[in-house]
Amino acid sequence: MTLFFLFKRTVGMMVQPLPVVFLLVLLAAVFVVLRKRRAAVVSGLLAAMLLFAATFPPLVRLLAWPLESRYPPLVFADGRNPALVMVLGNGVAHPDDPTLPALTRLNDCARARLVEGVRLARLFPNAVLVVSGYGMGLENCADAMAGAAAELGVPPERIRLLPESLDTEHEARLTAELAGGGEVVLVTTASHMPRAVGFFADQGVRVTPAPCDYIGPRSPESRQAVNRHRWRPRAGSLADSEELWHEYLGLLYYKLFRS
DSSP: OOHHHHHHHHHHHHTSHHHHHHHHHHHHHHHHHTTOHHHHHHHHHHHHHHHHHHHOHHHHHHHHHHHHTSSOOOOSOTTOOOSEEEEOOOOBSSTTOTTSOHHHHBOHHHHHHHHHHHHHHHHSTTSEEEEEOOOTTSOOHHHHHHHHHHHTTOOGGGEEEETTOOSHHHHHHHHHHHHTTOEEEEEEEGGGHHHHHHHHHHTTOEEEEEEEOOSSOOSHHHHHHHHHHOOSOOHHHHHHHHHHHHHHHHHHHHHHHOO
8 A cells, every 4th residue: 555545545535525514614613713704604605505516416416427427337248258247346334243244244335336246247157256445454345245245146266356456546457467358347336437447448458337326317217207306405415426526536636647
């Protein structure tokens, strides 16, 4: 693990919508103490506007569309015979808890990716299921995913682990070595797929995208129905906003520092 990796993760966490809202509220309080009323009002309004934007579902879905519409879901085999089904790691919500099944220990994002990976492993019976993810001192996501895949019926001998992978860029390098020029079905969150495909393409990996865990609907009919009924601010949209902000920042990093 490098200092640059830690710096990148720290900056990414600090510039998420909620920390910025907290900072603006703190600034407003400081300005109140300093009797700078106009600055306090501006900071408070900015915090309120940002919080509303980050929790307003139609706006969040609108921001998700450019990322999630890039690649369609992989539904049929269509004659493909990939060497690997590569499931990118995310995180473990309940690390090292022996009282919980591995599938329950995964966080929501990792669980959605793993379930899609297992579906595709059944669709492509000759492919090896590869799971990844470092644990930052706690249970590795790769280990939890492997256990969850076994719980869902994947034979352990079909599962390969990349527990040392730190991020998507690192996962791409490790997968290139493992694939040996074979086709790789890449499973990750739909909003994360454009950046993931870029990193894997840079490593010369032949990728078939298999996005999952969508924030917004894909079909026009579904979008119309969802926007009609799900428009009130909600806490769940804040998590989606953080995911999207992370992806847009990640795409900026990719364009600036791609290898």
